[in-house]
Amino acid sequence: MIGVWTVCLWKQMGKPERVNLIELGPGRGTLMVDLLRGTSNFRNFTESLHIHLVECSPALQKLQHQNLKCTDESSSEKKAVSSLAGTPVHWHATLEEVPSGVPTIIIAHEFYDALPVHQFQKSPRGWCEKMVDVGEDSQFRFVLSPQPTPAALYLVKRCTWATPEEKEKLEHVEISPKSIDLTQEIAKRIGSDGGGALIIDYGKDGIISDSLQAIREHKFVNILDDPGSADLSAYVDFPSIKHSAEEASENVSVHGPMTQSQFLGSLGINFRVDALLQNCDDEQPESLRSGYWRLVGDGEAPFWDEQTPIGMGERYLAMAIVNRNQGTPAPFQ
Template identity: 75%
Template sequence: MLRRVVLQAATHRRRRPFLPSSIYAFRQCSISASSSSSSESSQNSNSSFVEHLEGPNQSTETTAQSSTTISIDRSGLYNPPDHSHQPSSDSELVKHLKGIIKFRGGPISVAEYMEEVLTNPKDGFYMNRDVFGVAGDFITSPEVSQMFGEMVGVWVMCLWEQMGQPNRVNLVELGPGRGTLMADLLRGASKIKKFTESLHIHMVECSPTLQKLQHCSLKCTDKDDADGNLEKQIISKLSETPVSWHATLEQVPTGVPTIIIAHEFYDALPVHQFQRASRGWSEKMIDVAEDSSFRFVLSPQPTPASLYIMKRCKWAEREEIAKLDHIEVCPKAMDLTQNIAKRISSDGGGALIIDYGLNGIVSDSLQAIQKHEFVNILDNPGSADLSAYVDFEAVRHSAEEVSEDVCVHGPITQSQFLGSLGINFRVEALLQRCTEAQAESLRTGYWRLVGEGEAPFWEGPNEQTPIGMGTRYLAMAIVNKKQGIPVPFQ
């Protein structure tokens, strides 16, 4: 998620489990009544599987004469290595992934691998630890400077005013990390009482560990429900605003105007990768090699995800497709966008998406980051963050396809977004009342948020040179047409 701000000046390079049945289609299936086929087929267990179906209470002799034999040619399928009783150094997640591949009898998609690595309930990268900040694996914009959350808060308040300042608003954040963005937003908006009193905060987070960190960041406390309900209400002391947690967006109550923030959330959604082959686009899969390591393979037949690459290619120019050898598609991003658009269409409001990506087809962007450095995607799954570029054009088409009542604006660069909302004035105001050390931190944070490339003013160690995210990150808004054009997309 920084592509994420990687602390070293590295060159920025380019779940649900499913069974692509077409990959594992049986090559041959014959049914015959024979007493000898069992012994013949058992001589070559790698190429066929023979099963005898016996009726009850039959003698061995009768069974041998009348048994039905089903012979299935498995020569084209994955053939796992013989089981070894030697101790294994594999992590529990690696064992789990290999177990899925063995059970399926063939490789899994990159998307399924990515989802297990990131959100496996027991061993997923995000599930049981704090991965953010200098001591973690990557830094996100809210962790860089308080100004980021404050500027997002300005955007939310402006949209609220365009909505007619409703008395009740669901403010939803998808994948809130430590809760830093929402905390800075509420601190900045705390003096606008009419606004904060209208809010109910909904944090969509599947990680119990991160939920606890968010609870702490928002300075939450329990409060007896004023309506006499048995359940106590959780209140953020930053703005006396109620807060709720949910595992998915679908769990957030409907029927209330909704503002959704998705910052560095789309990039962690699982992607399917396709490679051009002689037979057309083939999906890249992940299998177990003879040395028991993970490896990439190509599907020999169309997979269910092929429907999404066909859909994505319809949204692109033929010339754009012709020059590509790899394509990534993210079905979950398309589906999530449509759910957001439907909710905004029915309830009113809007959504802000900020992430790194392209306003066009993404070719081959999946990467792994561990301790602020790029590592191999297939090495030590669960120890590194996996993320991919967001296809903003696919996001736009997905929203427009599902509803005529919403309008999509952008994308524009993060630098344009933050600059138009007044981050320049904010940093000047903060610099007037801070220490020299704080001023240095503000200048560094400002450059990382709106700059491009390496900061020219840096005098510290080369490996800590601030890398600007201003043009690598894009901002897009999806709003109900009744709200008009949101700032700063006019």
């Protein structure tokens, strides 16, 4: 479905002959593999692509290289060609390293939630940042900063974007300066080079108070327990993304957020699932149906299938940042 979104945007961009398709944090590379397979009938589109994968983990870069069935063009694995669509693929550790000056489509799926956050708490001394300290028992513990910290500048910025109702109730605030800086870089690129970005992640259309969590082997664990051994993730603050993008470039417009269920539904996921169900073998219908339900469901397992994981349809939100010349992207009309 993200392939469908990408082709629609490429058409709105005037079908440029050369496009940088950037994915932020591609994980195992599954989304890009599916996108290339799903769009393979649009030859002009796939032939226009230069894929740029922004990935900080060398181990995942290797896995992406394998899954995209890449052959190296030079001895360095930083540049290769994917045999799935004959597309050049490049790897970078940061977005800044990706060459600019070319129409660009950026996809960030479950990327923003992995970026660092800072937490603030209101105290009799005013707003203090939550810091990590070592207690007398040699265990890590949270304490409040004795004086203002550099991230307080971002707290002030975030509070200026809060609604009056939110401001009244603020006691705890979680902010992600890295997400704000990244969004500004995205907006500047899209504003000057044309194209758009799609951000899909779990988060809120409002200020976030305290959502940081640690997950080890699919279980929630204490954040301070054995640091470095668990995945840390936090809710994505979608209004922050919207305001940062609008502040960074007047040439972009921001659309959404809408729920993942609305996003996929409006792009026609029902028709896609029906088409797949008509052309699959005996084993596949069950996994197609449970996969569909997982993507668009509202958090409850369907009554006929208690094994299906709870749905991501309402907890995940989609937002697009596009160059104003492209008009409104699908399906945000």
